Amino acid sequence: MKLKKNVAISEAGLLFNPVTGESFSVNPIGIEILNLLREEKSGSQIHDIILEKYSTDKTTLEKDYNDFIGILSHNNLLESDEKAKA
Amino acid sequence: MSKIRYERPVIKKLETGMPNKFGTRTEYEPMTHIDGNAVKDLIKEYGSPLFVISEKTIRSTIRKAKKAFETRYPRVQFAWSYKTNYLNAICGIFHQEGSWAEVVSGFEYDKAISLGVDGKKIIFNGPEKSEADLTKAIKNDSLIHIDHLDELYTITELAEKLKRRPRVAIRVNMDTGVYPMWDRFGFNYENGQAMDAINKIMHQGKLDLVGLHCHIGTFMLAPSAYGVAASKLAELALTVEKKFKHEIKYIDMGGGFASKNTLKGSYLPGSDTNPTFDDFAEAISTALINSNFQQDKLPLLILETGRALIDEAGYLLGSVISNKRSSTGRRNTILDIGVNILFTSFWYDHKITPAQPFTHYTEDTCVYGPLCMNIDVIRESTSLPLLNKDDQVVIHNVGAYNMTQWMQFIALRPHVVLIDEKEKPHIIRLMETLDNMNSMEKVPVHLKKFEL
Numbered sequence: 001m002k003l004k005k006n007v008a009i010s011e012a013g014l015l016f017n018p019v020t021g022e023s024f025s026v027n028p029i030g031i032e033i034l035n036l037l038r039e040e041k042s043g044s045q046i047h048d049i050i051l052e053k054y055s056t057d058k059t060t061l062e063k064d065y066n067d068f069i070g071i072l073s074h075n076n077l078l079e080s081d082e083k084a085k086a
Numbered sequence: 087m088s089k090i091r092y093e094r095p096v097i098k099k100l101e102t103g104m105p106n107k108f109g110t111r112t113e114y115e116p117m118t119h120i121d122g123n124a125v126k127d128l129i130k131e132y133g134s135p136l137f138v139i140s141e142k143t144i145r146s147t148i149r150k151a152k153k154a155f156e157t158r159y160p161r162v163q164f165a166w167s168y169k170t171n172y173l174n175a176i177c178g179i180f181h182q183e184g185s186w187a188e189v190v191s192g193f194e195y196d197k198a199i200s201l202g203v204d205g206k207k208i209i210f211n212g213p214e215k216s217e218a219d220l221t222k223a224i225k226n227d228s229l230i231h232i233d234h235l236d237e238l239y240t241i242t243e244l245a246e247k248l249k250r251r252p253r254v255a256i257r258v259n260m261d262t263g264v265y266p267m268w269d270r271f272g273f274n275y276e277n278g279q280a281m282d283a284i285n286k287i288m289h290q291g292k293l294d295l296v297g298l299h300c301h302i303g304t305f306m307l308a309p310s311a312y313g314v315a316a317s318k319l320a321e322l323a324l325t326v327e328k329k330f331k332h333e334i335k336y337i338d339m340g341g342g343f344a345s346k347n348t349l350k351g352s353y354l355p356g357s358d359t360n361p362t363f364d365d366f367a368e369a370i371s372t373a374l375i376n377s378n379f380q381q382d383k384l385p386l387l388i389l390e391t392g393r394a395l396i397d398e399a400g401y402l403l404g405s406v407i408s409n410k411r412s413s414t415g416r417r418n419t420i421l422d423i424g425v426n427i428l429f430t431s432f433w434y435d436h437k438i439t440p441a442q443p444f445t446h447y448t449e450d451t452c453v454y455g456p457l458c459m460n461i462d463v464i465r466e467s468t469s470l471p472l473l474n475k476d477d478q479v480v481i482h483n484v485g486a487y488n489m490t491q492w493m494q495f496i497a498l499r500p501h502v503v504l505i506d507e508k509e510k511p512h513i514i515r516l517m518e519t520l521d522n523m524n525s526m527e528k529v530p531v532h533l534k535k536f537e538l
Contacts, residue, residue: 015097023100027447027472030095056092060474064094067411071097074415 001069002079003037017077024075029054033068037078094472096447117439117480122509125403125441125478133517134478135404135423137502139485141179143399145507148183151395154363158371161386165209167341168194170392170486171400175504175514177201180395188341188390192219199226209338209390211257211299213237213271220244224252231255231299231338233272238283238293245292255297255338256283260318262302262311271301275318281325288330295332297388298323301340305349305393305433309361312339313369320377323385338388339370345397347434347483355437363394393486400485402428403441406477407456417449419473423481424455424462426495429488431464438464441478444471457496494518 008016013031015024026034029050036046043065050061072078118125121140129136148164155162165188166180172194177187178201187198190212198208205226213233215223217240223230224244232238232254245252257272258280273279287295298319302311316339323334343366348356374387404423412418425431438453451470455462464481473479492499502515 024097025100025447026097027093027095027445029093030097033095053090054092055089060092060094067409068095068097070411071415075097075099077097 001037001043002040003034003072004077004079007077009034009038015077017075020076022075024077030068033065034072093445093447094474096449096472098447098449115439116441116443117482118441118443120401120480121505123505123511125480128503128511129403129405129478131511132501132503132513135402135421135427135500137427137484137489137500137515138401138403138511139176139502139504139514140399140401141504141506144176144179144396144485145183147395147398148180148185151363151389151391152184154367155371155387155389158367159374159384159387161384163336163386163388165207165338165388165390166395167390167392168197169490170341171396171489172197173489173502173514174201175512176396176489186388192216192222195219195223195228209388211301211390217244221248224248224250227253229253229255229297231257231297232283233257235283235286238286242290242292251292251294253296254287254293255295255299255336256280256287257299257301258319258322260300260302260315262314262318264303264306264308264311266303268301268303272299275322280322284322284326288326288332295326295334297336297338297385298334299338299340299388301390302342304342305344305347306342307344307360309365309369311369312366313373315339316370316373317377320374320379324378333383334385336386336388337374338390341390341392341394343391343394345394345483345486347397347430347436350433350435352435396485397483398485400483400488402481402484402488404479404481406473406475406479408475409473412452417451418454419451419470420454420456421464421479422456423464424457424495424497425459425464426455426457426462426493426497427488427499428455428464428481428484429491429493430484430486434483435465435468436484437482438468438470439480439482440471440473441480444473447472489515494523498523 006018009031013026015026033046047061120138121142128138163186165186166177168187168189186207187203188209188211189195189198195210205228208228210223210228211231220241221244230252241252258275259269259272260275261267273283287293300315300319302315319337326332326334344360346357346360402423404421407420407422410418448469448471451468453465455464489502498518501513501517503511504514505511
């Protein structure tokens with residue numbers, strides 16, 4: 001799972017995809033996950049980091065993380081698996 | 087080291103220059119307390135979902151309405167519209183505030199009598215009144231508002247039989263310039279039906295025509311329509327006085343004042359745009375005072391306002407069952423509140439607020455109820471904070487009609503709690519039980535046993 005390289009993320013929570021021209025607002029924990037994805041952390045590494053830092057449980061995080069990744073994918077913000085491997 | 091408060095990650099596409107179908111307002115201001123009672127405590131004590139009614143709000147609203155009319159017109163009487171909310175405790179509050187009872191069925195009539203309302207102070211409306219109902223009302227000297235000629239003849243026959251002179255009014259429908267025109271109830275003004283009915287009553291001489299009644303619509307947003315209606319009823323009353331030397335004692339303007347709810351399809355919220363009691367009072371009082379009534383013979387003005395007096399006092403508390411995504415990626419949130427107990431969600435965009443604090447991040451959300459039915463939609467589109475499973479929400483302005491039109495569909499109807507003026511909660515209607523439901527059913531012996 002990898003965020004597209006050209007996607008720009010601001011600390012204030014704005015995300016810009018120059019390919020489509022679309023902008024998004026993201027909440028702080030979302031930005032944190034995006035940055036971890038950019039660092040090419042794995043899903044389980046991201047889970048561990050978030051669970052260490054935030055007051056939530058594994059099940060809730062897993063559910064919300066999968067939902068978040070699903071929306072990133074829906075908006076074409078993730079590299080496809082083939083490209084990511086290349 | 088304490089951990090940071092968790093909020094689920096969210097990403098929202100920004101769309102500029104496009105009208106937002108999810109509305110302009112974002113309801114992320116939490117409502118954590120109702121009249122000093124924490125929402126979470128109320129749900130813990132009485133369960134979820136839960137209807138909560140504020141006695142304080144009811145009393146302040148009826149007082150505001152009375153003030154609006156009494157400062158403009160010398161003789162005003164409110165009558166509580168039972169069909170809007172006939173829980174006994176609620177009726178009790180309105181009667182304590184001086185309201186008479188306005189009922190539209192034999193059941194409601196009996197309810198008012200059982201609560202101790204003087205029969206003379208019950209207004210009996212509606213198209214269906216049985217002979218038994220009418221007999222009761224005539225004996226109690228109630229005010230019977232005649233809806234159609236068959237009823238007029240029945241009352242006349244009963245008057246002869248009972249050797250009484252029933253006090254009656256006729257319901258008049260009319261063109262007040264609003265669409266749709268309500269012409270299914272009562273007698274039409276413009277085509278002369280109303281005057282025909284009056285002629286029949288006056289020539290027969292068996293009934294005492296004491297009033298004229300109208301009810302021009304529901305959730306009316308145009309106070310001027312009430313001005314037109316009041317002028318037409320005043321004209322009719324003055325015609326009766328001139329023609330029969332008979333004084334019409336009261337003019338009953340019915341109900342229909344809009345509450346602060348937002349009708350589906352409205353761009354701006356009802357709380358910002360709907361008329362106030364002062365607007366309605368100004369239109370009605372001006373029309374009556376400017377008519378040709380003699381100053382010392384102004385008729386009593388009766389108002390049967392329901393919705394606008396109770397809607398804001400009612401809250402429906404509930405909990406999030408789950409968050410889902412639709413096939414298009416839209417956020418769907420399922421609450422434990424369905425249209426079976428929130429009937430008014432069919433025509434209002436009810437305001438929904440969380441009962442706990444959130445950040446300002448929101449999602450465009452479709453809010454569903456828990457019923458296994460496609461029609462069970464509480465809000466088709468609203469902007470809500472990032473609710474989690476088991477988070478609690480407050481649905482606003484639910485005091486009118488939901489506790490009379492609710493349906494016992496696949497689940498048991500919840501408790502209704504009244505918070506009194508000293509901020510103490512009381513259950514005023516118990517949650518239904520399976521035994522309640524089964525106690526009304528009978529199973530033939532041959533259907534009692536089965537093998538699977």
